[in-house]
Amino acid sequence: MKLFIHIGLPRTASTFLQKQIFPYLKADNYYYNPTDLIQVMKKFLDPFVAPQNNERKSFEDGKKEIDLILEGYKGATILLSYEGLSMEPWRQNYFNNYLNLKKMFPFAKIIVMLRYQTDWVLSLYRLSFQKKVYQSIETFLSFKNGVFEDYEQIPHSLRKRRLNVNELHFPWLVLKYVESFGNENVKLFFFEDFKKDNQKVVSNILGVIGADPSIQNFPYFEKKINTSISAFACMLYRVLFNFFGLFKDIDALSWTESIKNYPSWKIPFLIIGKSYQYVMRRxxxxxxxxVDKIIYWNWDLMPPKMKDQLDSRYKEENMKLLEVVSRDKIPSGYLT
Incomplete structure (x- = not known):
């Protein structure tokens, strides 16, 4: 049996691959995200689900379940794809999934796609508007007085609405997977290459899996999916939601979180306010x-001072990638 695990990263064409490539892949005895395997895997490894697992089963129990399921896939090629395995993007919490995946699937090959960090940060910022958070990029990155604040300085209830750039360490994450699985079992791709020639990158990924690119027929290959909203739309979101009083930090909280912050006599007013927000937001x-479909107008949303700081930080950190991949394979702009 051959097992491949695509772990993202988030915002690196994962949704495109999961919806328009992997389900239509033609290969002998091929299984993509088999339900029985995915359910158990997420229960023990997903950063969003595992900490809230109420069944209180041990990791060893999960390993036994996985091994039993895999017995039914002898001789098969299995592809698992879920970007949540690599990180929780908002908090940059990588947990120890590189170790847990190795324990659970010791023979797996890992597929990773990186994106230059500053560009990735901007993409996540644009995504935050689709998550009902309408704030400046300075607020999103906790950038004050020329400094990116440490996570501990951010109120706990708002941490999932901000990005902690001080904990964003993509090269470290790649090296941990290489350390756990071996360099020959970690296949690294770059989102920048995908943007230049998506067919070539998809063919290379298929080559890793062992699928013949020449016999594939992907009916929705050219369809764009999960594209970030434009800078123009981000600006309009902020203007309109602030004008109509539809967003404050407290509004980013869930109903349960909001009620905790309100005295009981104010709850009816909270319900009225939340209902108004819901209708206006829709x-x-x-x-x-x-508007975004008609006028997709983009510009750099990040102030130069902030961008220079991040570029300096990430280009230096990306030099660590040279431990696992040659310089000529890394897109321009990554390294010092």
Whole structure:
């Protein structure tokens, strides 16, 4: 049996691969994200699910379940794809999944796609608007007085609405997977190469899996999917939601979190306010989605001072990638 695990990263064409490539892949005895395997795997490894696992089973129990399921796939090629295995993007919490994956699937090959960090940060910022958070990039990155604040300085209830750039360490994550699985079992791709020639990168990924690119027929290959909203839409979101009083830090909280911050006599007013927000958000979201389809207008949303700091930090850190990949394979702009 051959097992391949695609771990993302998030915002690196994962949704495109999962919806438009992997399900349509033609190969002998091939299984993509088999339900029985995915359910058990997420229960023990998913950063969003595992900490809340109420069944209180041990990791060893999960390993036994996995081994039993894999017995039914002898001789097969299995591809698992879920970017949540690599990280929780908002908190940059990598947990120890590189170790847990090695324990659970010691013979697996790992597929990773990187994206230059500053560009990745901007992509996540744009995604935050789709997550109902309408704030400046300075607030999103906790950038104050020319410094990126440490995570501990951010109120706990708002941490999932901010990005902790001080804990964003992609090269470290790659090296940990290489350390756990071996360099020959970690296949590294770059989102920048995908943007230049997505067919070539997809063919290379298929080559890793052992699928013949020449016999594939992907019916939705050219369809764009999960594209970040434009800078123009981000600006309109902020203007409209602030104008109509639809967003404050407290509004980013869930109903349960909001109620905790309100005395009981104010809860009816909270319900009225939340209902108003819901209706107006639906109207504005529909309007802005339509505008973005007509006028997809982009510019750099990151101030130069902030961008220079991040570039300096990440280009230096990316030099560690040379331990596992040659310089000529790394897209321009990554290294010092």
């Amino acid at each position: 109207l504005i979201n529909g309007l802005l989605r339509s």
